[in-house]
Amino acid sequence: MRIKKTYIVLTFIFALCASFAFFSPGKNTKIIVPKGWPKPLYDFSKNPLTEEGFKLGSALFYDPILSHDNTISCASCHLPFTAFTHADHSLSHGIGGKIGTRNSTALMNLIWSPSFMWDGGVNNLEVQPINPLTNPLEMDSQLPELVLELNQSPKYRKMFYRAFNDSVITSQLLLKALAQFTSQLNTYNSKYDSIMRHEKNVAFTASEKNGYALFKKNCSSCHTEPLFTNYSFQNNGLPIDTFLMDYGRMKITQNSKDSLKFRVPTLRNIEFSAPYFHDGRVNKLKDVLEHYTTGIAVGPTVAESLKSKIELTKQEKKDLIAFLKTLTDKYFMYNSRFRYNYSEVAKD
Amino acid sequence: MKNTLCFLLLAGIHFVQAQDILHLKFSPEFKNAALNTDSLYLTSKGDSIRISSFRMYISSIEVIYKNGTTFKEKNSYHLLDIDDISSFDLELPASINNVQKIVFSIGVDSLASVSGALGGDLDPGKGMYWAWQSGYVNLKIEGTSPSCKTHKSEFGFHIGGYMHPFYALRTITLPVANTKEIEINIDLARFFENIDLSKSNSIMIPSKEAMKIADSCAKIFSVK
Numbered sequence: 131m132r133i134k135k136t137y138i139v140l141t142f143i144f145a146l147c148a149s150f151a152f153f154s155p156g157k158n159t160k161i162i163v164p165k166g167w168p169k170p171l172y173d174f175s176k177n178p179l180t181e182e183g184f185k186l187g188s189a190l191f192y193d194p195i196l197s198h199d200n201t202i203s204c205a206s207c208h209l210p211f212t213a214f215t216h217a218d219h220s221l222s223h224g225i226g227g228k229i230g231t232r233n234s235t236a237l238m239n240l241i242w243s244p245s246f247m248w249d250g251g252v253n254n255l256e257v258q259p260i261n262p263l264t265n266p267l268e269m270d271s272q273l274p275e276l277v278l279e280l281n282q283s284p285k286y287r288k289m290f291y292r293a294f295n296d297s298v299i300t301s302q303l304l305l306k307a308l309a310q311f312t313s314q315l316n317t318y319n320s321k322y323d324s325i326m327r328h329e330k331n332v333a334f335t336a337s338e339k340n341g342y343a344l345f346k347k348n349c350s351s352c353h354t355e356p357l358f359t360n361y362s363f364q365n366n367g368l369p370i371d372t373f374l375m376d377y378g379r380m381k382i383t384q385n386s387k388d389s390l391k392f393r394v395p396t397l398r399n400i401e402f403s404a405p406y407f408h409d410g411r412v413n414k415l416k417d418v419l420e421h422y423t424t425g426i427a428v429g430p431t432v433a434e435s436l437k438s439k440i441e442l443t444k445q446e447k448k449d450l451i452a453f454l455k456t457l458t459d460k461y462f463m464y465n466s467r468f469r470y471n472y473s474e475v476a477k478d
Numbered sequence: 479m480k481n482t483l484c485f486l487l488l489a490g491i492h493f494v495q496a497q498d499i500l501h502l503k504f505s506p507e508f509k510n511a512a513l514n515t516d517s518l519y520l521t522s523k524g525d526s527i528r529i530s531s532f533r534m535y536i537s538s539i540e541v542i543y544k545n546g547t548t549f550k551e552k553n554s555y556h557l558l559d560i561d562d563i564s565s566f567d568l569e570l571p572a573s574i575n576n577v578q579k580i581v582f583s584i585g586v587d588s589l590a591s592v593s594g595a596l597g598g599d600l601d602p603g604k605g606m607y608w609a610w611q612s613g614y615v616n617l618k619i620e621g622t623s624p625s626c627k628t629h630k631s632e633f634g635f636h637i638g639g640y641m642h643p644f645y646a647l648r649t650i651t652l653p654v655a656n657t658k659e660i661e662i663n664i665d666l667a668r669f670f671e672n673i674d675l676s677k678s679n680s681i682m683i684p685s686k687e688a689m690k691i692a693d694s695c696a697k698i699f700s701v702k
Contacts, residue, residue, distance in 0.1 A: 176594060253612040256594035260609040273603030301603040305595035382611055384644070384685055422592055 159184060161241070164318045167356055172255050172313055177306045179313065183293040185406050187311025190304070192470045195283070196276065204352075207234040208469050210422065225436075235411035238317045238462070239396060241294070248392045248408040251382045253364040275299045300429065303428070317355075317398050319464035325456075326356070334456065340446070340454025343449045348440050349420070352394045352433070358457065363391040364433045367426030371409055378408070380429035389431050398457045400449060415451045424449075498574045500541060501659040502550075504558060504566040506532060507701070511669045515560060521670035525625040527633075530562040532666065533606060534617040534695075535599070537581045537590075539568070544576040553670055555586065557599040557606065574658045584695055585616030585647040591640035611683065613640045616647065617695055619666070623677040630689070637691050639684025646688060648696040661702040668698045 155380035159179040164169060177183075190196065191204045232248055253263065265274060280286045280299045291297035293307060334342060345353075354360040363379040370376070370390060379388035392408050400406075405413045412418055417457045419442065426436050442450065462468075506513035520526050536556045541549040549572040559565050579586065590600060591613045606615045615638040621629045639646040654660050674696055681688050 245611070249613040251593045252609075254594040257602060257607075257609070257612050260607065266610055273601075277603060300597055301601050302595045302597040305602070309594075384683075454637070 135437050162316070162318070164323070164356070167318070168242060170241035171244055172309070177309055177466075179310055180293060182289070182308035184314060185306060186289045186293040186307045186466070187309070189286075189289065190308055190439070191311050195279065204259070207262070208237050210463075210470075223304060232408055233405060235395065236399065237312060237439040238315050238398060239357055240315065240358055242311050245393065248395075249378045250363060250393045255312060256305045258312075259305060259308050273304075277301050279303060289412070293439075315462075317459040320398065320459040321456040321463040322453075323356075323459070335452065337452045338456050339450070339453075341449035342456075343369070344442065344446055344450050345453050348442075349397075351435050353397050358397040359394040361393060363388060364395055365429065365433050366392075366394075366422075367392040367428065367436050368407060368411070368421065369425075369427040371411065374409055376409065379420070387431060390429065391431060397454060399459060399463065401455045401458045402463065414446060415454060419447050419450060432465045483573055497571045497639055499582075500572040500574050500577070501537070502568040502570060502580070503659060503661045504536070504568075505661060506558075506560060506566065506664045506666065508688050509665065513560065513664075513666060519667070521672050521673070521675070522667065523670065525623045525670070525675040527623040527670070527675070529560070529619065529621040529666070530693060531618060531620040531695045533551075534584055535586050535606065535614060536565050536568070536582050536583055536584065537586060537647075538581075539570065540581040541570065541572045541577055542579040542581065543573070544578045549573070550633045554582075555590065555599050574690070577654045577660070579651055580654050580662075580701075581649065581651045581661060583647050583649045584692075585638065586614040586640070587647055588640040588645070590614075608636075608638065608683075616639055616692070622635040623675045624678075627676065627701050628679055633679035635681050635691060636689050637681065637695065639688060641684070644684035644686070644688065645690040646684060647693055650696055652699060652701050654701055664698050665700065666698060669694060 159181055161170065161174065161179065191208075192202045194203045194206075196203060215312055229395075235248065240246070240255050243255070244250075244259045246255065247261070252258045260273065263276065279289075286299060287297040290299050290303060290307070293310070296303065321332060325334060352360060352362065352364055352366070353418050365378075368390070377389050379391040379393075380386065382388070400415065405411070406416075406418050412421065422436070422440050423442050426432065426439075428437055508517075508519040508529075511517065511519070513532065515528070515530055517527055518526055532555075536558055537554050539551040539554045539556075543549075549570065551570055551572075555567055556564060586600065590596065595602065600614070602609075606618065607613075608615065616634045617637045618635070620632070620634045623633055624631055626633050637646055652662065669691075673691070678687070681691065
């Protein structure tokens with residue numbers, strides 16, 4: 131009986147401690163889910179968002195300390211001005227100028243994504259950065275060494291303490307911190323969104339409107355609204371690059387049915403995320419349309435919907451591109467919260 | 479400070495509840511010799527080998543008692559690593575009387591495999607995590623053999639995969655006679671029984687071949 135009583139009292143005290151530990155990292159940050167959008171898939175309960183966590187994640191994202199020779203940060207390949215992709219490089223460059231094998235993906239609306247990378251090989255936003263951090267072509271660091279280095283930095287020890295109430299940095303906390311940042315790179319304020327929300331004083335031009343109709347007819351089976359992807363794996367008819375020999379999803383499943391399939395990318399902010407496709411083989415949206423109208427290589431795994439030719443007149447192509455540009459979200463692109471020195475400027 | 483306090487309180491609770499400790503001791507061997515990273519071993523296929531690295535996850539440990547009750551270890555993930563022999567000795571807060579069977583898995587289940595960044599033995603920095611295709615390596619054996627016509631005569635078996643049809647987790651049930659300390663042999667000679675190192679010496683991805691090896695991994699355990 132006595133034991134039981136002690137147990138209850140101790141549990142109570144423990145619960146009190148625990149709740150303190152939980153609440154002390156400052157005010158929580160809210161994630162906005164626009165009306166009509168699906169529920170985010172990222173599990174925030176295991177990484178509750180806080181302003182301190184976001185600042186830490188942002189500082190890490192922009193800090194070359196994460197790479198082996200301290201020259202490359204996440205932002206080197208995922209620039210905020212280009213929808214967090216690597217501008218002007220078809221294949222991302224890494225340590226010592228080494229060239230990777232894929233075009234970096236734009237980082238946005240990641241919390242809705244069921245898988246990551248062009249081949250969907252990564253299953254959780256938190257573990258995605260292990261790739262660039264440990265890939266010898268990218269940042270070439272080993273997690274334990276990196277964690278050691280971070281633990282030697284008074285600045286980061288302080289920031290981790292503020293974010294997670296723990297100044298001993300582990301790879302788990304490092305990855306959670308990066309997710310505090312990447313999970314907030316969300317875009318839903320484009321012209322298209324305003325129109326869908328029936329906001330005042332905003333409407334499609336005639337050209338955009340026609341483009342939208344063409345889009346719904348030819349593209350939205352894969353680039354499905356509102357995220358502009360259905361996250362499936364498809365072969366959209368790109369002929370294989372015989373140098374890179376990238377078979378996409380098949381590498382993950384070992385199944386020949388998945389040969390040349392890649393995850394359907396979002397088209398939000400597409401105007402800014404050139405070059406396009408998994409290997410960055412084309413630079414302009416008009417070249418993308420050229421591919422869909424005349425370039426489809428009809429192999430055994432190519433998507434049904436692309437087997438019959440898509441016909442678009444010159445004007446229709448212009449209209450379609452005009453529509454795609456309505457997916458640009460200036461609030462997202464120019465949000466100072468996502469910028470390099472946010473954690474400095476926002477010092478308390 | 480707050481954390482230390484909580485820890486002490488927790489430890490206190492633990493003490494009040496004072497329970498038995500069941501020792502579960504794994505002994506890595508090759509035939510009947512203790513396994514280490516210096517010795518030369520001969521496989522039944524006739525390959526002479528040196529083992530430079532042997533690591534595996536033991537998870538979801540359950541102790542089944544003669545009266546039908548079961549002890550299930552919470553958060554049961556243990557990385558056993560030949561470079562840290564103490565990692566082969568596990569302690570379970572379970573009763574030591576009338577144990578009938580012990581059940582455990584080699585590897586990491588699919589739930590943990592999709593749960594993002596984890597800590598402790600599941601820390602992805604432990605060298606048992608595939609970055610480009612998320613998931614844990616359940617078992618890793620690396621070494622050298624003159625039979626391998628590879629760079630530096632190296633072989634490497636990284637067995638894992640959490641998605642159908644390449645689900646590499648295997649569950650093992652062993653009857654137990656004596657209690658208090660349960661000693662389980664891991665005989666790597668049995669791992670190499672069906673492997674011809676001149677032909678098969680590198681598995682680095684979840685695949686059909688990896689599944690075959692996962693099946694044979696289930697046979698390396700026996701109770702002393």
